[in-house]
Amino acid sequence: MVSIKDIARQAGMSASTVSRVANGKKHVSSDKRQRILQLIEETGYVPNKAARAMVLKKTSSVGLVIPDTFNIFQRELFSIIERSLESFGYYTMFFFSKFEDISEENCLNKLKAENLDGIILLHEMKNSAFYEYLNKIGIPAVTATFRFPGIPAIHVNEEQAAADAVNHLVSLGHRDIVMISGDGFTFGRQRADGFFQALTEADMDLDDNRVVFVRNYTAEFGMYGMRELLLRRGGGRNFTALFAATDELAIGAIRGLQDAGMRVPEDVSVVGFDDVDISSYVIPRLTTVRQPIKEIGEQTALALHRSITGNSVVPEDQILPYRLIIRESTRAV
Amino acid sequence: MVSIKDIARQAGMSASTVSRVANGKKHVSSDKRQRILQLIEETGYVPNKAARAMVLKKTSSVGLVIPDTFNIFQRELFSIIERSLESFGYYTMFFFSKFEDISEENCLNKLKAENLDGIILLHEMKNSAFYEYLNKIGIPAVTATFRFPGIPAIHVNEEQAAADAVNHLVSLGHRDIVMISGDGFTFGRQRADGFFQALTEADMDLDDNRVVFVRNYTAEFGMYGMRELLLRRGGGRNFTALFAATDELAIGAIRGLQDAGMRVPEDVSVVGFDDVDISSYVIPRLTTVRQPIKEIGEQTALALHRSITGNSVVPEDQILPYRLIIRESTRAV
DNA sequence: ATGAAAGCGCTAACAT
DNA sequence: ATGTTAGCGCTTTCAT
Numbered sequence: 001m002v003s004i005k006d007i008a009r010q011a012g013m014s015a016s017t018v019s020r021v022a023n024g025k026k027h028v029s030s031d032k033r034q035r036i037l038q039l040i041e042e043t044g045y046v047p048n049k050a051a052r053a054m055v056l057k058k059t060s061s062v063g064l065v066i067p068d069t070f071n072i073f074q075r076e077l078f079s080i081i082e083r084s085l086e087s088f089g090y091y092t093m094f095f096f097s098k099f100e101d102i103s104e105e106n107c108l109n110k111l112k113a114e115n116l117d118g119i120i121l122l123h124e125m126k127n128s129a130f131y132e133y134l135n136k137i138g139i140p141a142v143t144a145t146f147r148f149p150g151i152p153a154i155h156v157n158e159e160q161a162a163a164d165a166v167n168h169l170v171s172l173g174h175r176d177i178v179m180i181s182g183d184g185f186t187f188g189r190q191r192a193d194g195f196f197q198a199l200t201e202a203d204m205d206l207d208d209n210r211v212v213f214v215r216n217y218t219a220e221f222g223m224y225g226m227r228e229l230l231l232r233r234g235g236g237r238n239f240t241a242l243f244a245a246t247d248e249l250a251i252g253a254i255r256g257l258q259d260a261g262m263r264v265p266e267d268v269s270v271v272g273f274d275d276v277d278i279s280s281y282v283i284p285r286l287t288t289v290r291q292p293i294k295e296i297g298e299q300t301a302l303a304l305h306r307s308i309t310g311n312s313v314v315p316e317d318q319i320l321p322y323r324l325i326i327r328e329s330t331r332a333v
Numbered sequence: 334m335v336s337i338k339d340i341a342r343q344a345g346m347s348a349s350t351v352s353r354v355a356n357g358k359k360h361v362s363s364d365k366r367q368r369i370l371q372l373i374e375e376t377g378y379v380p381n382k383a384a385r386a387m388v389l390k391k392t393s394s395v396g397l398v399i400p401d402t403f404n405i406f407q408r409e410l411f412s413i414i415e416r417s418l419e420s421f422g423y424y425t426m427f428f429f430s431k432f433e434d435i436s437e438e439n440c441l442n443k444l445k446a447e448n449l450d451g452i453i454l455l456h457e458m459k460n461s462a463f464y465e466y467l468n469k470i471g472i473p474a475v476t477a478t479f480r481f482p483g484i485p486a487i488h489v490n491e492e493q494a495a496a497d498a499v500n501h502l503v504s505l506g507h508r509d510i511v512m513i514s515g516d517g518f519t520f521g522r523q524r525a526d527g528f529f530q531a532l533t534e535a536d537m538d539l540d541d542n543r544v545v546f547v548r549n550y551t552a553e554f555g556m557y558g559m560r561e562l563l564l565r566r567g568g569g570r571n572f573t574a575l576f577a578a579t580d581e582l583a584i585g586a587i588r589g590l591q592d593a594g595m596r597v598p599e600d601v602s603v604v605g606f607d608d609v610d611i612s613s614y615v616i617p618r619l620t621t622v623r624q625p626i627k628e629i630g631e632q633t634a635l636a637l638h639r640s641i642t643g644n645s646v647v648p649e650d651q652i653l654p655y656r657l658i659i660r661e662s663t664r665a666v
Numbered sequence: 667a668t669g670a671a672a673g674c675g676c677t678a679a680c681a682t
Numbered sequence: 683a684t685g686t687t688a689g690c691g692c693t694t695t696c697a698t
Binding site for chain 2: 001044048049050053068075094096110113137218219220223251254258277281283
């Protein structure tokens with residue numbers, strides 16, 4: 001590894017001068033600057049980040065905490081955030097965390113060791129120790145797609161969005177609607193709440209048997225959820241519509257339906273949530289709730305940047321607009 | 334941030350003693366050790382990684398270079414690698430890179446600044462400067478899913494696997510087979526080569542018009558590719574089977590077929606590649622080539638670990654077995 | 667404009 | 683067993 005001293009020695013100057021050049025500071029004669037620049041170019045010298053972080057007491061890095069088993073939506077989101085953060089000059093470090101105490105503790109320790117400038121959570125924590133730590137050291141933090149008291153959040157109104165999705169089904173004449181949701185994230189609960197709210201407003205029967213909560217928001221568990229629903233309802237001909245808490249869940253559920261000899265949307269209408277890439281290509285194309293993923297990502301990065309630099313207003317919660325995208329998986333009863 | 338000095342001061346001992354305890358070294362009396370451990374617990378002290386890296390001259394971190402627009406297969410793979418690396422005690426840093434000179438240069442600079450213990454590439458580089466750098470500084474490196482001369486690689490025989498996929502189609506009686514592949518990764522070329530090889534062996538016509546290369550390996554581009562193919566073939570009734578270079582491409586292509594009024598597998602059989610999660614849930618379930626993703630990930634981490642510790646044989650190229658998974662998207666003509 | 671020196675948090679070598 | 687010291691690569695006073 002070529003260090004600042006190597007450059008200084010080769011140039012016959014001091015490390016200070018090299019440092020000034022490397023950081024674009026003034027007060028260096030242009031001939032020396034030229035010479036050093038040339039040496040940097042030749043040797044491919046790049047300042048060591050660890051050493052820099054130590055003296056500067058900041059890392060220009062932000063930590064992005066994401067679920068260990070992130071779904072397609074979350075994957076798209078973190079790419080956007082990463083790119084956006086980069087445009088502000090931050091380097092993004094990813095921290096994968098399971099929804100378990102031990103994994104969270106592990107994640108927290110890694111985070112602590114890094115001396116980050118800020119933290120973004122895409123993923124709520126089971127253990128409040130995490131939030132307490134953020135609070136205690138006063139590190140800038142932002143949450144995306146969910147909120148936690150005291151931390152600025154960027155998200156949509158999950159409950160309302162879910163209710164709207166269900167209302168679409170109701171407006172199509174469906175009277176017997178079921179739902180598959182999941183554990184581990186608040187949005188699973190919120191979307192289920194929206195579901196019940198819409199049912200209530202439509203004056204429909206809302207026994208708990210209408211919702212099954214599965215372990216993961218994936219296609220695999222969507223299929224299991226559907227099997228469970230079919231079992232509960234004794235073969236299933238008695239519901240005509242399904243609301244799935246994510247598009248992946250919806251895709252798996254449609255598979256389960258198909259396996260049981262039911263077609264979508266002829267026999268059962270299905271609405272998903274997220275409007276993930278693949279949703280507009282599967283058969284049938286999915287009716288779903290589109291989250292403004294680009295805006296969520298960009299606003300999250302911006303809010304954190306503001307919070308880090310501190311030279312503008314403290315960012316507040318931002319609730320962004322969603323949109324119901326009607327495609328082929330729903331139809332009138 | 335609580336530092337080693339804070340602990341030392343509170344304990345009334347020297348930093349060395351605290352360091353010894355924090356690193357589980359011997360030669361500390363058990364009462365002092367107790368006291369320090371307690372303090373560490375209370376304060377939540379975690380050694381600063383940057384400072385540690387500086388004196389140790391190693392970071393216990395490995396860089397994982399992945400494509401900016403990673404597909405589902407690559408996403409699954411990097412999770413596995415990350416977990417596996419963690420079990421060896423490494424922290425993984427992700428570096429997203431586009432297949433462009435500037436992005437690669439950017440990525441290389443970040444890499445250099447980090448002083449990594451090793452590097453894993455999931456993604457080939459356009460510019461050879463990248464490989465030259467690895468070589469020059471002699472940093473341990475491993476490539477996964479592709480190979481570059483001089484760097485140990487973990488991968489399947491892409492060409493042979495593709496040929497097998499096509500042979501399956503041939504054995505089903507298909508005589509007019511087309512393909513959608515992509516740019517930017519060698520595997521796109523290799524899978525196309527396997528396609529041509531199988532066609533040759535089956536003594537079939539192999540004009541270049543049979544393959545369309547799209548820009549990305551996503552469902553979106555799979556659909557575009559199919560449209561292009563349909564255009565070329567004047568409406569399309571004259572091919573009965575498709576080989577898609579990835580499952581996502583296959584899903585998009587099936588959508589394109591469906592939109593043109595053709596059904597899979599009744600009118601056209603489709604084979605994908607990768608056996609991504611979603612492939613066993615979509616309609617129709619995809620026939621595809623399964624890469625041993627878990628083994629690829631684990632062997633990659635292991636090979637790098639060996640290369641870093643240097644206390645075992647230098648790892649060599651490993652070619653892992655693939656498997657053709659026959660599901661619903663293919664049938665006899 | 668330039669260099670010398672101090673110090674960031676940590677570990678290891680060297681005393682004691 | 684424990685403390686003192688030096689030094690990792692860098693930036694930033696502070697002299698000159």
